[in-house]
Amino acid sequence: EIVLTQSPATLSLSPGERATLSCRASQSVSSYLAWYQQKPGQAPRLLIYDASDRATGIPARFSGSGSGTDFTLTISSLEPEDFAVYYCQQRSNWITFGQGTRLEIK
Amino acid sequence: QLQLQESGPGLVKPSETLSLTCTVSGGSISSSSYYWGWIRQPPGKGLEWIGSIYYSGSTYYNPSLKSRLTISVDTSKNQFSLKLTSVAAADTAVYYCARRLPQYYMDVWGKGTTVTVSS
Numbered sequence: 515e516i517v518l519t520q521s522p523a524t525l526s527l528s529p530g531e532r533a534t535l536s537c538r539a540s541q542s543v544s545s546y547l548a549w550y551q552q553k554p555g556q557a558p559r560l561l562i563y564d565a566s567d568r569a570t571g572i573p574a575r576f577s578g579s580g581s582g583t584d585f586t587l588t589i590s591s592l593e594p595e596d597f598a599v600y601y602c603q604q605r606s607n608w609i610t611f612g613q614g615t616r617l618e619i620k
Numbered sequence: 621q622l623q624l625q626e627s628g629p630g631l632v633k634p635s636e637t638l639s640l641t642c643t644v645s646g647g648s649i650s651s652s653s654y655y656w657g658w659i660r661q662p663p664g665k666g667l668e669w670i671g672s673i674y675y676s677g678s679t680y681y682n683p684s685l686k687s688r689l690t691i692s693v694d695t696s697k698n699q700f701s702l703k704l705t706s707v708a709a710a711d712t713a714v715y716y717c718a719r720r721l722p723q724y725y726m727d728v729w730g731k732g733t734t735v736t737v738s739s
Contacts, residue, residue, distance in 0.1 A: 515683075548725045550667075557716055557729035558667065569727060601667055605724030608682060609669035 516540055518602050518612035526620040533589040535615045537602035542582045548603045549578055549587045551596075552614075558601060562587060594619075622647040624717050624730035632711075632737050638704040642717030642730060649698045650675040655720035656700045658691065660713040661732075668713075672720045673700055707737045 517540040527533055537547065545565040550558035560569040562578035565585060575590040589596055597619050602612040628640035642656065649656060657672030671681040673691045681689050685704070693700040704711060714734050718726035 546724070550726075557718075557732055558726070559729075560725055560727045563721070563723060563725045603667075603669075603725065608680075609724060611667040611669070613666045 516543060516604055516607045516610055518604055518610060520600075520602060520612035520615045522615060523613075524616045524618060526618050527592055528620045529592050529594055531592050533587075533592055533596070533617060535587040535600055535617070537580075537585040537587070537612050539583045539585075539604060543604040543606040545581045546605045547578075547580070547585050548605075549576075550601045550603065551598045552601065553598045561600075589617075592617075622719065622728050624719065624728060626715060626717050626730045626733040628715075628733060628735070630734055630736060632707055632735060633739050634708055634737055635706055638702070638707045638711060638735055638737070640702045640715055640717075640733065640735070642700050642702075644698045644700075644719075649693065649700065650695050653722045655680070655722075656693065657718050657720040657726060658702045659716045659718060659726065660711075661716070662710075662713045670702065670704075670715075709737050711735070712737045 519538045521536045547565045549562040552558040561572050566578045577588045579586050599614045599616050601614050623645045625643045632638045655672040655674050658670035671691050673679045673693050688705045690703040714732040716732045717730045719728040
């Protein structure tokens with residue numbers, strides 16, 4: 515099983531700041547990695563797939579990068595609606611998710 | 621606009637079978653390329669992929685659940701279903717159904733349904 519480790523567990527920032535979230539895989543997943551956003555009481559929403567492709571309707575302030583074992587989700591300038599939990603997901607082996615990063619308002 | 625809706629009992633007794641159905645509207649479950657999947661989220665925890673199915677009946681299960689799991693599809697009703705046997709408290713979770721892209725990512729999700737395992 516490929517384990518995804520996300521860091522930090524919690525990130526405290528203010529609106530307008532830049533957010534950088536990390537996801538590290540226990541073995542290479544090539545570029546087969548996605549990022550999801552989940553708000554309280556809601557289902558996850560696909561943001562990024564194949565490491566760097568934005569899903570339909572996702573604002574340009576969200577970007578993804580990385581390959582192999584190290585990946586990054588960047589939010590260039592935080593909007594109030596961006597404060598949520600973010601999960602990474604790999605599909606190289608069967609599907610697994612990271613444990614999540616909580617992005618909270620500072 | 622494609623929508624998915626989970627349905628089923630909110631309370632299941634330990635050792636019994638958890639059964640859920642996902643109804644797809646605004647599109648056909650028989651669309652080529654897409655799989656249809658289940659994901660769950662225990663209270664306060666992260667996401668766990670359960671498994672997925674193609675309209676032809678081809679399935680793909682999480683190895684850790686495979687021995688207790690059956691996912692089936694009913695194309696005439698535009699539905700797919702989950703059965704998890706011998707449930708325990710650890711199976712308590714919000715269960716989501718979702719459309720799985722050919723690239724194995726989930727792009728459309730249901731709102732989720734809470735299932736509690738308790739006597």
